Amino acid sequence: MADSKTLEHIDQWVEDNWEDVVKDIEKLVNIPSQEDLDHAGEGMPYGPGPLKALEAGLEMCERMGMKAANHEGYVGTADYIGENDDKKICIIGHLDTVPCGPGWSQDPHKMTRRDGYLIGRGTLDDKGPFVVSAYAAKYWHEQGYQFPYTLRFILGCNEETGFLDVYYYKEHFEEPAFIMSPDAEYPVSAGEKGIYQGVFTSGPISDGKIVSWNAGEAPNAIPSDAFVVVNADISKLPTCPGITLTDEGNGNVRIDAKGKGGHAAKPEGTKNAIGMLVDYMLDNDLVSESERQFLNLQKTLIDDYSGEGVGVKAEDELFGPLTIIGGTAWKDDDGTLHQSCDSRYPTTFSCEQFEKALSETAAKFCATYETDSDTVPFWIDPNGQEVQRLTKVYNDLTGENRKAYTLGGGTYCREFKNGAAFGVEMPWRKDPDWVGGMHGDNEGISEYALKLSLKCYILAIKEIMEIDY
Template sequence: MGINDRVEEIKDEMIKSIKEIVQIKSVTDEKKPGKPFGEGVSKALDKALEISERLGFKTKNLDGYVGYAEYGEGEDYVAVLGHLDVVPEGKGWEFPPYGAEIHDGKMYGRGTMDDKGPIITTLYSLKVIKDLKLPLSKRVRIIFGTNEENGCSEIQYYKDREKPPIMGFTPDGDYPIIYAEKGIVTFDLVKNIKVKSRGDISIEYIEGGERANVVPNHCEAGLKVKNPEDIIKSINKFCNENSIEAKVECKKGLVVITVTGLAAHGSTPELGKNAVMQIFKILGALKIEKSDISDVIDFFNRYVGYETDGKSFGLSLEDKESGKLTFNIGAAHMKDNKISIAFNLRYPVTFKYEDMMGPFNNRISGLGFGIQNMMHQKPLFFPEKHPLIKILQKVYTEQTGEEAKLLAIGGGTYAKDMPNMVAFGPMILGEPETIHNSNEYIKIDHIIRNAKIYAHAIYELAK
């Protein structure tokens, strides 16, 4: 019997196990003893290890941070890494978000695609190899992460206690293979407001966006003005001429400008309509007396504007592997004596951190800006001829009949946190993306298809 035939035989059991784990609400919650990410995440990890033991695998729980199922012998091991934590369910579900109900060939529920469904699928892919007694030269681990949606801190806990795999993949991306992930830098650019405007228009506050890695779809500014009617008329005229969707009104003695934009992921800022950028454009068109905040607005409009590639800032980085640097302003907050602007920059994989931050620091030098809350993830890049890439390409093409094209992304996956890994499925290009959305689902046919692909991939890596 072959791998694919055995997958067909156990598909009902596999789907039942996926349902069991999806039905657990594993949103990160209050830390408890032995449960570093809360009750729900701990229950999901316990259930995954329970299923693993039921299938005959050795298991280990690393203090509630991470767990794994293991099969085989050998000094080295290959691994599959997925996560059991999920984002909050939100509103707008047609079916219960933790019901794992199947309708029209789709299983609905938070985590069905991201990432409970795929990681349990790989567990059953390993079961197929075990059932068929296929010869392996390395151990195989299915690693159950628990903090991917909130920082991946559990992976460092794992690496401090276990040596890394020699090769592996995470089923938490796109097919065919993600071989390159841009470097990601997130920080706040801050400036103290010492010299305030005393003229006919003064800016009392700016408030827009929540997270650096999201294009903000809302931003508001409050102005104290001497002639409200004239200013409102002037702002409306500017917005109409520049296709800015804004509401301008008097509220509590201020002229309040509210801009509505279009949200998008920080890795693809060109797909959104940045409300913060639009507010700065509006404010830049007003005759505001020279002050620290007017200097910030002028600086922003000169070197950022609506650009999403950092060109005017001096950050024109680009390579053939991953394209242009992306430049997102995720939030702006100004009140009292301080302004803070959240940056999310993603630089091409063949460049270094210094190649981007050197020109950035030169641009802001001497202007009184400071950088706070810096976070940096290095790029991930595997050469096209790397053995891991060649093996996964071979498996994908054999199992699907399609060319295994290599993908570069601006986002980040678990592969950035665990050495010697790439993202490999489960998302099929062209299919609707339901991850993090209401009515998240995975097609039953795709679960079975993934199990076959993943079983062959695990075997080829470990044989």
């Protein structure tokens, strides 16, 4: 633990620089940076938004005295050159974000500051934490500290949709001695569940009543808002909590659902808006018989995130139970219906088991199933120096006694040989109801958590730099 004089100096430095930190977070949050492949091109493989965010992040790092570089728009790097430039300690964050649904109470790309919280898409995942970690490095740079190894920031732009940024990085650069990411919870994640995604597809739809349906923002997010348009008589439809009906004319009704969204890795406490629409359509006989079969499949998936209903329930001692959610639903022009799923799974399950169980479940409802992607579980030794030192930094600063854990979310660290996610969330601290979480409406984070994270990262950088690699 740092001595009291050092801690007092860090506290004062954080306060003196805090408004600059907030301004830099705001600058990044105000840039819409969702993947946009329709407008991708040379130098912007993920579209113009992620590129603009990358350029802004690199400009910030350059202002801090780092040597910054844009690598063909795929990924960015920014270095404080150390005594040993052959070995690098890396901090990796991402500047891309998931799409924003219609349930926000404010413009998601205009950061607001309210009662000690920053609200806006990316304040928590992952623009705010990235800015904080960069300022932590700036602290040591201003103190004249010579890093024993080069400290490299990796600025990702494709974390939410494909990890192509990190694949590019690994193809062009050597493995870091150690890498950490401010994209999870405290104290330290020593492992991450596997991430599996796929899509259910209905059989032929005859005499369909669903006119249009494109619900959910991303496969890895539980939607808080969703709507569907069906052929129906609005005068015969009942009211229902969370459901809004709108007469679209020509015998069509728009049905909106308002649930409670969240990250696919944390389904507990959420209410899937797609599931609400499914229930309303089934309860009020708003679908044809062939559509009903598929909606019953959706209900089986969405109603039980343990996976028992679709035959994939599993757990292990390291990661705990498997979870599975329905993230997006849509209708093709020919009437065919689709439902995506996203599972976070332990070591006792595999891609082959998913394909077998989910295909068998689909067949019961005259549907088919296909895998989209699979990433196996990852973990490092929780007794290793890095995990132990990072855990101690957090516990010493907070007076708590927390231990390393494994998580359901996926971070960049799983793609490297020696890495761990360090902060910044503290889910045991209750936020106001108007503050949303990762991937949800009104995403936000407290300034308290960000200030604490800045101090944690200041001390963590020094601790990791003192390890003999």
